[in-house]
Amino acid sequence: RPRVLSGIQPTSDSYHLGNYIGAVRQWVALQDEFEPFFFIADQHAITVEHDPKALRERTLRAAAQLLAAGVDPERSAIFVQSHLPEHSQLAWVMECLTGFGEARRMTQFKDKSAKGGEGASSVGLFAYPMLMAADILLYRPQYVPVGEDQRQHLELTRDLAQRFNHRFKKTFRLPEPYILKETAKIYDLQLPQNKMSKTGSTPGGIIELLDDPKVSAKKIRSAVTDSETEVRFDEEAKPGVSNLLTIYSALTERSIDDLEKAYAGKGYGDFKGDLADVVVEFVTPFRNRTLELLEDRAEIDAVLERGAERARAVATRTLADVYDRVGFLPAR
């Protein structure tokens, strides 16, 4: 079976609806058809200032949330990036293949370093995309299911794979982004021009999956819409309503067309009220399941151990090929 791989950072206590609808939902759906590798990118999480205790806790919570979302440890290797030194080892090789200017052009680096001033950003933040390329290429996946904000990193990954294959010997499969057009970008509920994000969103604009469901319902009911009354998908003219339609459709599997018809002649109040119920019905069991899983730390550790074993079997082989092809003398 062809492989699928993706990662998620443990940078907050709870994932948000954008992470779920944009990425994790696809991970769950792809598990049957592909051989899946899903990991928690704790090394990426230290590219900005962080609290060590919180990082450890969030890594566990990340694992619990992936399980609660339906990532199945029987079918999927679920693991922690730092448990496999091969990621850092391949990252170094990727860094040596990347031009300085090429790395500088990465928009995420530009955005994040602009916030604190370039002096405040780490070399790790600069090297972030090359670590991500290593994460991916180690497993030779066909697809990488992510949201739109990761597209540029995937393009760099493909460039680096091609460069390596060309300069040395064909080693890497060129991974394809798996980005569903409809759900590639979930927007902030209060500022629907901006993506929903753990760092950039206003408190009212982000649905945190582990928040009290009542709070999430309230945020949906007070989401920004527009001065019309019609429930219609039009991203240009009606970004707020369109975002709510996307969320509604993703969580219920009803088409946008169908939803537009169902709400013809009704106001935004009915629409948002029903969507609030849909969100509550989704987050309530998700949250209960996550909290339940977190009661059994040993079970989470066991899942991550098994996942790391499966990942290691693949990663060591790729890295051995790479070390051979770049000309490193084998250790004895």
Ligand code: TYM
């Ligand atoms: P991260 O942790 O920021 O986000 C995890 C996933 O959620 C998606 N996402 C969204 N999708 C739609 N709408 C949104 N508002 C939204 N916000 C976040 C992201 O696109 C992502 O798919 N660099 C990655 C982690 C990573 C990785 C990898 C991913 C490290 N190595 C290798 C794939 C392959 C990141 O920071 O994602």
